[in-house]
Amino acid sequence: MTVEEKMKLIYQVGEEVIGADEIKAKMEQGKELIAYDGFEPSGRIHIAQGFVRALNIQKMLEAGIHFKMLIADWHAFANNKMGGDLKKIKIVGEYFIEVWKACGLDVDRVDFIWASDLVKKPNYWLTVLKVGRVTTLKRMIRCSQIMGRSDSDNLTVAQIMYPAMQATDIFYLKVDIAQLGMDQRKVNMLARQIADELGYEKPAAVHHHMLISLKPPTDVIQNVDDKLERTIALKMSKSKPDSAIFMTDTKEEIYEKIKKAYCPPNEILNNPILEYFRYVIFPKFEKIVIERKDEYGGNVSFESYSDLENSYQDGKIFPLDLKDNLSKYLNDVIDPIRKYFENNLEARRLKDAVESFEVTR
């Protein structure tokens, strides 16, 4: 695979790529690049964290990039997830890995690294302090966005340390590409900025798109000017069941949530239904068929997302037809995962355990 082809894959993953030249240069030198993502094991897993995440990792692997997945158990602990119960957090972490396996992710080619192990490395905490030394408190607090908090929240000291840990993770995992969601942008930029000063490799950043909530945007969100703020305000939320499709949703739940979802006719911006087609369905199926009754125009098929988008914008597809077909495809995506958990005893035990836990925000 040529460097150009690899870069193309990277651009498929990233809605934003920072430091593309740096990535390219390293590839041309023949260096094996390391990318990473991290996640807080915190309750349920929605379709973006599960299925879409697996697709993106697979693409990075395809581009010949070594992928490390940091299971941020200590971060989740610091952020009061699962009531701060590390045992539960670990079980949730193991469960997430099972979900990715079920999604067909080639887990043998991914390095799963637990934060609880990483923090034992020599001088990890010294590096956290070093990050702290070169970062003002205000800037660190602004980074609280990465853990789903805002600067107006009453943050604990552990939460203020969290971004410093995450920057340290980037350095300790020897990351060339920080491949996380748009919501993680602020730390990645911090890490880029301080890398030279602290004597670490400067990471490039490939930020993937955040799927927007199925619920309609409120006026408050509409009025937010800052692009990043908007993205974060609009994203799906684990704590709002109707805002997202979960990997564990039943067929009925999928149809119901999609039916209730926001979907303005002819509108292609901020339309969650179209987003699902773009980011979930088209990457999985080369061609999709919108089935509908003859009286509404009969079946139509599309080979690319942009064709579908154009048709929708022109009013050639009625929102409900789009929705019902989306539900069908989503169920096709999730059904094998359901079966995996039904048939695999160990996976099922993890899932049952996770579902018995009370989720804390």
Add this chain to the structure above:
RNA sequence: CCAGCGGUAGCAAAGCGGUUAUGCAAUGGUCUGUAAAACCAUCCUAGGUAGGUUCGACUCCUACCCGCUGGACCA
């Protein structure tokens, strides 16, 4: 450690020793071959915790817990 102020439903925010706060969210309905918007209805055990006063406490008193602000101590 001390003082002042505060803690009310998922969130925000009032009054009141007895009689519906309210807004947003949520849920149901009407209207559209979806959703949204609009309109109507619903929201069940709201009152930090434990006691006390009282016929009756979210409201008054005491203690404790938590938060905010300021101060003291230390340096």
